[in-house]
Amino acid sequence: MQYQLFDLYRQSLAPLNATVDLVHDIVTNDRYPLAKTRYGRLRKAVLESTSRLLKHYPKQGFEYEPVTIDGEYYPVSETVVLEKPFCNLLHFRREGLPEDAPKLLCVAALSGHHATLAKETFREFLPDYEVYVTDWKDARDVPLDAGKFGYEGYTSYLIEFMEHLGPNNHVFAICQAAVPALTAACHMAKKDNICRPKTLTMMAGPIDIRVNPNAFTKQVLKISANVLERVAIHKVPRRYEGAGRLVYPGTIQLGGFMSMNMKSHMKKHVQFFKDIVHGNADDANKHRDFYDEYMAVLDMDADFYLETMDRIFLDQQLPKGLMQHQGETINCSDITDIAILTLEGENDDMISLGQTEAALHLCDNLPKKLKKHYVQEGVGHYGIFNGSKYRKSVAPKIKSWINKHHAQAALTD
Structure with missing residues (x-):
């Protein structure tokens, strides 16, 4: 039930995320008068940071260059x-x-x-x-x-x-x-x-x-197998091919990973915001590349x-x-x-x-x-x-x- 509720919650955010992305595309378009100003970059930082908190991260490809x-x-x-x-x-x-x-x-x-x-x-x-x-x-x-x-x-x-x-x-x-x-x-x-x-x-x-x-x-070592099974195991919702399969959701694992270094992750996201505002494109792209991969999880x-x-x-x-x-x-x-x-x-x-x-x-x-x-x-x-x-x-x-x-x-x- 918890997996299903989370999945419904994530689906409910899709319209909001789409709206944020649309506004982001507008304010970053070259035809937008303020796009390359500090104010424009500030709006871009706010919108992209919000979008990245709301979005679902799909699996990335290997796509090796020559x-x-x-x-x-x-x-x-x-x-x-x-x-x-x-x-x-x-x-x-x-x-x-x-x-x-x-x-x-x-x-x-x-x-x-x-x-x-x-x-x-x-x-x-x-x-x-x-x-x-x-x-x-x-x-x-x-x-x-x-x-x-x-x-x-x-x-x-x-x-x-x-x-x-x-x-x-x-x-x-x-x-x-x-x-x-x-x-x-x-x-x-x-x-x-x-x-x-x-x-x-x-x-x-x-x-x-x-x-x-x-x-x-x-x-x-403080965790028992019975507690793990009760707390961590969930049933896949009906809209997926594996409907009914018992899984350990990747979102739970991701939360565990991030909680171990929460200050570091928060600091990186704050720095990402600043990099966008100050126009540090290379550093901002490195952040995007890392977290696009890091946030993509599997069950x-x-x-x-x-x-x-x-x-x-x-x-x-x-x-x-x-x-x-x-x-x-x-x-x-x-x-x-x-x-x-x-x-x-x-x-x-x-x-x-x-x-x-x-x-x-x-x-x-x-x-x-x-x-x-x-x-x-x-x-x-x-x-x-x-x-x-x-x-x-x-x-x-x-x-x-x-x-x-x-x-x-x-x-x-």
Whole structure:
């Protein structure tokens, strides 16, 4: 009922938002006499700020521009190579890429945002890799007859995707995705699956939240599964394709994310207002680009959300040796030949230092030469996979790790 009421409320705002947008278009039109005056920019700031508070933010596209290498431009193609009920596997390939280029599976987090939130993260690999991305679907648009989707379904998808890429593939998992990616790698290692990844890179993932607990993890541990199910799970309204499906709405997750840094978000919106008034177009456009993506959210299937919370956060099943997949216990000790790189942000207020690195300690049969950990100074949770420090420091380390072990694999084949 709460989801339906919120949906009705959002629909009721549509006429008001359309009116605000119309007035905004008028006062910003070049023919409007005051458009380029300070007064005109002030009106524009008021109208656009109001509109952005009222509007619904749709999913953005990847829409990668051509890759530039040595002054030459190479277009990037985007194709759907596998289509599953809850996820599309996208393939990005730049023109002129060698046929033997490494294949990299980028596993986007399924935690309320679309995979496009990390499109700048994945962009760094386009010049040198066959890039595959898990494009998770909005559960509110998945019909009930598609069945349920839980943690094991997510893990099974990753195994199927790696098998599609074939042997000597590489996996890069961000945030929440790190745990099911490691689960899948363990399962494949135990089965001696030839398509298990050659390298597994995990960034800011909650492998073991018992390590160095912070305010976020402490708060999570106070919540019971029963309370989560009563408060967070809602039924999709009738006007959507997934009508009747139980989901965890993305709007609730977004509210949780924003509440953790509310002062920062408010400061950014105030600065956006000032940038419009003062005519700082570049800074204003950066704000628009970021929040157009950040405010676009998706619903998660209730089973996936509840099982993820239970297995990863409330019960920490992987580090305790309790994680199951298809009736078999997952043991990180089964990994003996997958090169693992873990990365963390020094100032991450969601995933504390050591929580991702824990994967290296759990994989106790993995040789030391196949383990590496890196902490990026001066960045938080978002900065570890986006921004200048990611581009200049973090991404090169990931590529170096992949290239090193891909080359070694090529020599032994």
